[in-house]
Amino acid sequence: MPATVGVVVFPGSNCEHDVVESVEALGGQGRLLWHGDADVGDVDAVVIPGGFAHGDYLRPGAIARFSPMMSAVTDFAASGGPVVGICNGFQVLTEAGLLPGALQKNAGLKFLCQPATIEVLVTNTALTGNATRGQKLSIPINHFEGNYTCTPDTLAELRAEDRIVFTYSDNPNGSTANIAGICNARRNVVGLMPHPERASNQLLGSDDGNVLLGSLLDAASQ
Amino acid sequence: MTPMTFDVQVEVQLRPGVADPQGSTIERAIPNLGFDGVSKVRVGKSIRFQVQADTEDAALNEVNQLCERFLTNPVIEDATISIQAA
Secondary structure, three states, X not given: OOOXXXXXXXXXXXXXXXXXXXXXXXXXXXXXXXXXOOOOOOOOEEEEOOEOHHHHOOOOOOOHHHOHHHHHHHHHHHOOOOEEEEOHHHHHHHHOOOOOOEEEOOOOOOOEEEEEEEEEOOOOOOOOOOOOOOOEXXXXXXXXXXXXXXXXXXXXXXXXXXXXXXXXXXXXXXXXXXXXXXXXXXXXXXXXOOOHHXXXXXXXXXXXXXXXXXXXXXXXXX | OOOEEEEEEEEEEEOOOOOOHHHHHHHHHXXXXXXXXOOOOOOOEEEEXXXXXXXXXXXXXXXXXXXXXXXXXXXXXXXXXXXXXX
């Protein structure tokens, strides 16, 4: 039976259908989860997609984390279920306390919408099981607040525990230590700014995102 | 005790040491207008609201919690709270 990936929809999310389509192109099943519901159902993995949840008012992710669905996602993550936050979803995961640090405005104050080359640093996470260490991927970024910021203590912890999952080859936004994505200590929750679902077919310019989404489907099937 | 109403102003600022790209961009633009000697520009936001509580201490306690849990992201932001009876 194909793995089912629940994709959380907030008012203002705008990448949920892309995630569903790219997951289904790889043989998985996508299912939209409304933020106001308090149950993830019987999904095997959860993706929090990109967009502007609740208009990004106050701060990106600040209001989204109070949605009933986020309590259910937190429980799902605590039970070991794979959870991936992409772009705005990464911001939501940091605001919800599922991942450390914060996403600040880009250093150059520009909204960045361009392909980015990222390097896979670790492969024992819910999103990188099928990738190889050091693998370079071309995956688009599309954000204004993607500048990963954390305390020196958090950075030391991320490094000591091998939790920096992706780094930018050419840091486009000023992120601390070139960080493009991180995971939690248990390695089942991963957040990243680049959009793997937008690199899911050569027609889009790259299909490098498929190794990540395929890894998620495999993690979801376990 | 009848609850009192308090006017609250919360000023949210980036913590010292956290880069403020908006502030730096404004600072770089200022000399073009002919103003010299302006430095240390930091951009924050101001949030105003009213709170009902029995005492000012109780109101302040509530606002502190609100700031910590919602109005600021403690990883990168600090809040300065002003409070007075309405």
